[in-house]
Structure formats: C-alpha cells, structure tokens
Amino acid sequence: AQSVAQPEDQVNVAEGNPLTVKCTYSVSGNPYLFWYVQYPNRGLQFLLKYITGDNLVKGSYGFEAEFNKSQTSFHLKKPSALVSDSALYFCAVSSSNDYKLSFGAGTTVTVRA
Amino acid sequence: NAGVTQTPKFQVLKTGQSMTLQCAQDMNHEYMSWYRQDPGMGLRLIHYSVGAGITDQGEVPNGYNVSRSTTEDFPLRLLSAAPSQTSVYFCASSYKRGGRETQYFGPGTRLLVL
Numbered sequence: 001a002q003s004v005a006q007p008e009d010q011v012n013v014a015e016g017n018p019l020t021v022k023c024t025y026s027v028s029g030n031p032y033l034f035w036y037v038q039y040p041n042r043g044l045q046f047l048l049k050y051i052t053g054d055n056l057v058k059g060s061y062g063f064e065a066e067f068n069k070s071q072t073s074f075h076l077k078k079p080s081a082l083v084s085d086s087a088l089y090f091c092a093v094s095s096s097n098d099y100k101l102s103f104g105a106g107t108t109v110t111v112r113a
Numbered sequence: 114n115a116g117v118t119q120t121p122k123f124q125v126l127k128t129g130q131s132m133t134l135q136c137a138q139d140m141n142h143e144y145m146s147w148y149r150q151d152p153g154m155g156l157r158l159i160h161y162s163v164g165a166g167i168t169d170q171g172e173v174p175n176g177y178n179v180s181r182s183t184t185e186d187f188p189l190r191l192l193s194a195a196p197s198q199t200s201v202y203f204c205a206s207s208y209k210r211g212g213r214e215t216q217y218f219g220p221g222t223r224l225l226v227l
Contacts, residue, residue, distance in 0.1 A: 009153075032212040043117075043203060043218040044156075051213050090155060094212030100171065101216060103148075103155035 002027040004093050004104035012110045019081040021107045023074045023091030030096040033074040035065055038088040038106075047089075050074060061085070081111045114139050117219035119204050125225045126194040134189040134222050136204030144207045144214065145187040146171070147179065149200040150221075156203065162187055163210045194226045 003026045013019050025031055032051050036044040048059025055067045065076045074091060091104040120135045138145065146161035158171030162181040176198060178190040187206075191198060202222045207214040 004155075034215070036218075041221075043220045044205075046215050046217070049213075049215060092156075096212060099210055099212040099214075100158060100161065101146075101212075103157075105153050105155045 002093055002095055002098055002102045004091050004102055006089075006091055006104035006107045008107050009105075010108045010110065012112065013081050015083055015111050015113050016080050019076075019078040019085065019109065019111070021076040021089050021091075021109060023076065023104060024072050025074060025091070025093045026072065027093055027095040028097050031072075031074075032094045032096075033065075033067060034092040034094075034101070035059065035063070035074075035076050036090045036092060038090065040087075044090065047076070081109075083111050083113050085109060086111045116140065117204055117206055117217050119202075119219035119222050121222060122220070123223045123225075125227065126191075127227055128194060128196060130194050132191050132194065134191075134202055134204075134224075136187045136189065136219060137185050138187075138204075138206040138217070139185065140206065140208070140217070141184060142206035142208050142217075143184070144210045144216075145181065146205050146216070147177070147187070147189045148203045148205065149173065150203060151200050159189065159202075191224075194224075196226045198224065199226045200224060 034049045035047040050067045117138045147159040148156040160179040162168045204219040205216040207216045
C-alpha cells in the first residue's frame with residue numbers, strides 16, 4: 001500500500017524568509033508526487049508534480065519541490081514566503097502500480113507579516 | 114470552462130436521512146472521484162469512476178453509493194446519513210485514469226449530520 005507522511009502539522013515563518021514543507025512517501029513502483037494547496041473554504045489547487053526527469057520541479061506561485069529517491073522525500077520550498085502563502089498544503093502520491101492518489105494529513109502554513 | 118462544480122455548498126441532515134451530492138465537470142474528463150476531508154486525516158478516497166458506466170470503491174466506501182451514467186456527472190448518494198459522515202466532500206476529475214494525471218477539484222460540499 002502506498003502512503004504519505006507530512007511530519008509537521010504546522011509551519012510558521014516570517015514573511016520574506018524561506019519556507020519548507022516536508023513530505024515523505026512510500027510506494028511500490030515508480031512514484032508520482034504532487035503538491036496541492038487549499039485556501040480557507042476552497043477546493044484544492046494543483047501546485048506542482050514530479051513524474052520523471054529533473055529532480056527539481058518548479059510550480060505555481062514561486063514554489064518548487066525536490067524529489068529525493070534515496071530519502072523517499074518530496075519537500076516543498078519557496079525562497080521567500082508571502083503572507084498570501086498562508087494555507088493548508090497537501091502532499092500526495094500515486095505510482096506506476098497504483099494510479100489512485102493517496103494524500104498526507106496536510107500541513108498548515110502561517111506566514112506572519 | 115466552469116471546471117468541476119459541486120452542489121450544494123452546505124447541507125444539514127438528520128441521522129437516517131438520505132441525500133445526493135452533485136458533481137459535474139465540463140472538461141470531458143474520463144476519470145472522476147469523490148473524497149472526504151476530515152481534520153488531521155487528509156483526503157480519503159470514497160469512490161471513483163474510470164468512465165461512464167464504470168465505478169469502483171475507494172478507501173472508505175461504506176454508506177455511500179455512486180453511479181456514472183454520463184461522462185459529465187458523478188453524483189454521490191448517502192443512503193442513511195450518520196454523524197460519522199459529517200465531513201467536507203470533494204469531487205475531482207482528470208483527463209484519464211493514470212498516476213501521472215493531475216486531478217482538478219471542485220469547491221467542496223460541507224455536510225453536517227445531526
């Protein structure tokens with residue numbers, strides 16, 4: 001069975017500082033990794049995904065994520081956080097053996113001015 | 114394109130009542146799915162469909178039914194509502210079945226079962 005762990009329930013950073021949201025995964029087969037963001041009372045919005053190729057993936061709103069196969073991680077990063085980045089972030093995984101998407105529990109990001 | 118739409122946005126039910134959550138997409142997507150979101154648990158897959166006339170169970174299917182008579186619509190039926198079904202429900206769709214595909218989510222239906 002495939003699974004995702006987001007070890008931090010909450011991440012707090014000051015505006016302008018780097019932001020990192022951690023994600024580790026477990027799958028059989030090749031992993032396909034996704035990050036989604038949810039703003040209050042809204043649906044999930046796609047940020048970026050890793051399918052194959054370059055380990056550094058660039059996505060929407062200045063976010064990027066690095067795929068690390070040896071550490072089975074896919075951490076989300078942003079060099080300089082904005083107050084508007086405050087939201088709930090979900091990491092998700094599917095695989096070449098199971099196309100269904102499995103989500104982590106989510107990490108609440110708060111960026112203070 | 115309207116994308117993925119869901120109705121209603123909010124619903125209150127009494128225990129034992131039934132209802133249908135509506136989901137529609139106008140992107141001609143083959144794959145559609147229903148998730149429930151509960152605090153601290155992420156999103157869990159309830160049911161999914163890989164095309165019209167084809168549905169299957171996800172991780173938490175008990176108490177829910179689905180059907181897919183058209184490509185556009187994928188309603189979720191609660192047969193006899195229970196307080197444990199209080200949750201936020203999201204419908205999602207993607208162009209086709211496949212782990213590589215990006216899923217597009219609707220705005221959600223917030224359900225309260227008393």
